[in-house]
Amino acid sequence: MPKLTIDGIEVEVPAGTRIIEAAKKAGLDVPYYCYHPGLSVAGNCRMCLVEIEKMPKLQIACHMTAADGMVVKTQTEQVLKTRKHVLEFLLVNHPVDCPVCDQAGECWLQDYYMKHGLYTSRLQEDKVKKPKAVPLGPTVMLDAERCILCSRCIRFCDEVSKTSELGFINRGNHTEIAVAPGKELNNPYSGNTVDICPVGALTDRDFRFKIRVWYLKEADSVCNGCSRGCSIQAHYNLDRPHHAKGERIMRLKPRFNEKVNKWWMCDEGRYGYKYHDHNRIAQPVKRTEKKVSEVSWDSMLQEVARKILSSGQKTGIILSPQLSNEELYLARRLFCEELKLDKVFLLAPNPDGFQDDILIRADKNPNSKGAEFLGFGYNTEALEKFLDQCAQGGVEGLVVFGQNLSERLDGPKVQKALSKLAWTAFIGSNHNLMSESACYILPAATHFEKEGTFTNFEGIVQKFNKVLEPLDGARAEWEILASLAKALGIAMKAGSPEEIFLEMAGRLDPFRNQTYESSESEGSDIRSMAAPTIPSLQQYDNIL
């Protein structure tokens, strides 16, 4: 492994490491725009020029590989001066329209100007005019004037999504990013181009103008859109409900995770967050033939417990792979081990869909593998048989975890089966046909409103955090199951998801040796890992 010295700090790095990465390892911050660890090296922005001893000219740190005995300097007068002027070049034709730019606040031009620029503009000429607010596709908007032509988005489409929609047109300072005539930037991963755009050139049509980024709060989570379970970050807004009509989740961003999703996530996952704030079930509701009424959680749980007890083996349970490992474990403890019910099934609320060899999995549920580890497998045949049993009057009650049965199974058959049941309980976060007809509707939290773990299709257990408080009266399913156990008079250790997890890990092999704060879900923030260090407040004081 080559050993090199950067600004006096000796670092040892694997052969082939770029100097820019070696500098990161040494704790140094070499600025860059076009470089991205997940893409090929373009070397066009020229921000990362550094001095390397024995080389006549400054060299770009993103392209040069570390060699044994190399002496690199990133803070010499010439380097700092060149850096400043490269930034000046990048801003020569930039409109500096920060007040109306959606990127403001997370723009690398702003950040680097404060850190490496701080010059007085000497530009007296007109700027080059280019197209603004050009929709490149359903999700991405281009402002060509703000573009610094780093080619990250082009390389992403060439190398990661392998769709090659984007390219350069024209020459010199008239160069622009563009899609081929008649084409659009519409691939399953197009949203990533916005993430990797260091400036305000590509903005997200879903997020544009919803809220200023500095009002956003962020929390780490895991995507529940498919069985890949990409590490993500949820950006939310609670303080300014007047923005975006009171929606809380503003956008999702991928979070670097070497083992799962690298730097990326798919559009399906990225834009699949709307259900957290729309069409939610707010309060426990009891429905009789005569009336529909809101009831308290206590009385609701008592009543459902009574029903389960009285129906006994004539109770059916349909679990969902959207539930966390902890919830599925509680369900297993409660329904299978304690009550010893034999009609416990697993049914995915979403049908299988598109799959590719990048990230997207056909199984649109985050925890099918976890359910399998806990002994719940998909069995459509058994479910069909169960429906027949219902239709023949062999079942009295049914507890459903969010699925819309008539959508997922043979509709008329489901209707016939449901009509024969004495009672149905629906535990879910959003209204659907099933909740409309259930006798007991128990509002559940969405996965951003609770914590727990999912097991992805490769068996990687990832923890997701509670990002938001449950909406209105909703409760996490693990809480509902724990209270139900209590109402049923069954003692279970279920004070928190962590407690449940530890018990599960102590009992079940697939989870043994796993810790709750699993390192698998730890990634660094997709933006901060690549983003500049923002100057301290004191530095700003000196400027103002």
Add this chain to the structure above:
Amino acid sequence: MKKLISRYFVPGKTFWVEEYQKDGGYEAARKVFETMTREAVIDEVKKSNLRGLGGAGFPCGMKWSFVPQTTGKPVYLAVNADEGEPGTFKDKYILHHAPHLLLEGILIAAFANNVHKAYVYIRGEYSAAAEILEKAVEEAREKGFLGKKVFGKDFDLEVVVHRGAGAYICGEETGLLESLEGKRAYPRLKPPFPAVVGLFGCPTVINNVETLSYLSFIINRGAEWYAGLGSPKNGGMRLLCVSGHVKNPGVYELPLGIPLRKVIYEHAGGMRGEYPLKAVVPGGLSASVLKADEIDVGMDFDQLRAIGSMAGSGGVMVLDESTCMVEALMVTMRFYAHESCGQCSPCREGTGWVDRILTRVVSGRGKQGDVDNLLDICSFMGGTTICALADGAAMPLRSYPTKFRQEFEDYIAKKRSNPELLSELFHGAETKRGGQKELTV
């Protein structure tokens, strides 16, 4: 004066294969194929001190010795005929008059580097030259000099004539490779150098038309003889393209190291008209300008570099005292702004910015401080980019205002302007070019 390549420059005449052979053509290639080894050819070229005559002046034999022969991949030869440097028109002469001289050079270079496929990248505007070369390739195939079993030996060589689509940057060697591969001619990051990873990822030799055209003379008459023609480390002759305010502009084949004064006053017939010499651009537009008192320099790569300019592509542009250096620089920088590929930010933004400043100055709206600004911008354009285009732009941008500072200051202070020039650049260029006939050679 000796004539090597230029003895073929008979106005209106192309030396087709029969005539070329009568003149001893293809004998050098035959000698190489029948009596020499690869190593011996490379050695001979090294000894001849033949420099790369496209502009960089890199020793040709040394370039060849860098090409790895054991990668398991084919080695390609890319011939740079994208003669785009303003003030340069020598390759066009070779292509028009002596296409077989180039093909023979290609044969020798192919033999020396174990190349079985050579691409000639011809500037898009040189359509007539491309047609001539295509015909010459056909002739050579019929004679058995190209194609399968060259000279009856176990050696195949195909030559592909590829026409560019007209961008200066396609003449940059890695931009040329990208263009050949069907991509935008964005110069590549180096290392790896094209000798190792070049065309289609394979080791590639890139040589200029003129460089290759001298090979047959070196083989025929020996490296020592050729080296002796030029100055130390600068072997042989080169074609100097003299243009501007001289009596006899044209292509002159002169030994490397000849004093610039002799080029202008002896060969090109001295200054045209009443004005004395003011400045010379000695090696294509990208070379630093020389003042009238600097013309005793020897025209080779090392001597010109020593005084801060370069021999470049051999385009000698002679300017007399009637020339306004401010306007000359403005037109020069317009060229770079137009031709910058747009990849690296210092070049893309710098050339455009400088162009707009100079346009403003020539519009009579120059300001005090503009000259210092230009020089400061210039100091961050050179040496900070992937290819040498920005360095090429920086050379005139630094040298004009430095060497003619007072003229720049006066132009701005007196608010001089040249609306005719601007109007021609902005509006008239298209119609003018459309009406112009192609240069006959």
